[in-house]
Amino acid sequence: MRPKVAVLSLGGTISSVRGSGPGVVPRLTGRELVESVPQIAEVAEVEAESLRQMPSSDLTIEDLVGVAGEARRRIAGGAAGVVITQGTDSIEETAFAMDLLVEGDAPVVITGAMRNPTLPGADGPANLLGAVHVAASDAARGLGALVVMNDEIHAARFVRKTHTQSPATFRSPVVGPLGWLSEGVVRLAWRIPARHTVEPPPLDAGQQVALLKLAVGDDGRLLPAVREAGYAGLVIEAFGGGHVPSRMVGELQRLAAEMPVVLTSRTGSGDVLRNTYGFSGSEMDLLSRGLIWGGVLDGLKARLLLTILLRRGEGREEIEAAFGEWYI
Known part of the structure; x- marks a missing residue:
């Protein structure tokens, strides 16, 4: 049949x-x-x-x-x-x-x-x-x-x-x-080693997540607008392994204290680093200031996952855990 x-x-x-x-x-x-x-x-x-x-x-x-x-x-x-x-x-x-x-x-x-x-x-x-x-x-x-x-x-x-x-x-x-x-x-040719699913959010949940891609000379003036526009979260597509201009660090830290801010890479593939660079605006610096490690997910996919989690009412610990699962 x-x-x-x-x-x-x-x-x-x-x-x-x-x-x-x-x-x-x-x-x-x-x-x-x-x-x-x-x-x-x-x-x-x-x-x-x-x-x-x-x-x-x-x-x-x-x-x-x-x-x-x-x-x-x-x-x-x-x-x-x-x-x-x-x-x-x-x-x-x-x-x-x-x-x-x-x-x-x-x-x-x-x-x-x-x-x-x-x-x-x-x-x-x-x-x-x-x-x-x-x-x-x-x-x-x-x-x-x-x-x-x-x-x-x-x-x-x-x-x-x-x-x-x-x-x-x-x-x-x-x-x-x-x-x-x-x-x-x-x-x-090969099979995915693990799948990760989440329960669907309510259809009437309206939280929105902003996606910001960085470029050379970025001064961070859009960051306060994320707060003022009422977004519930932010995904940053940072340089390389997860780096931003040092002049943006303070505002990112303030935002991360108010909403989930996920760190991804604008390269579109590969893991965001966690333990390599230590300068101001590096991945180690940003994660120590409260940003959430985006793992292997690019900005588009990280935004979707964060939006669904927020619409489900998940807190910071659950959000960090969900992104951590995508390492494999």
């Missing part, structure tokens, strides 16, 4: 066609996407639904919590796996949110397209078929949320969009893809 797979459509390039004005806009439904790839029927018994119809730049954290809830319901109802289609702009954040919020072994696979259906070489149909293959596969069970694009399989915690237009845009710095698809067969 063919396994059951739920396809949940959110819009994006994969569903975009020409409208009445210039350019393409998300119009195709989840059912239309599935029906456009007849080979899917040979792989799984698919039930498709459109949850949203928007560019992925319009998605909110509330949307992601709602989509995760729908994915859990479909799995509880007997789906072997779930495929989410959306715009590629925020796929890495959706994937990480699903990894955090959907417990269990059933694969949750996120895919999309870099070339819309009106262009030669549109990649959406192949990506959707590949995603269904992975969602229906026993080999992918227990891996959490995955991104399947360009016949590659990436783990949600590591994947990043790295190019504005290339179909090979999704990469996992340092670790590479988990595996690939070959003639419809799921090939896995």
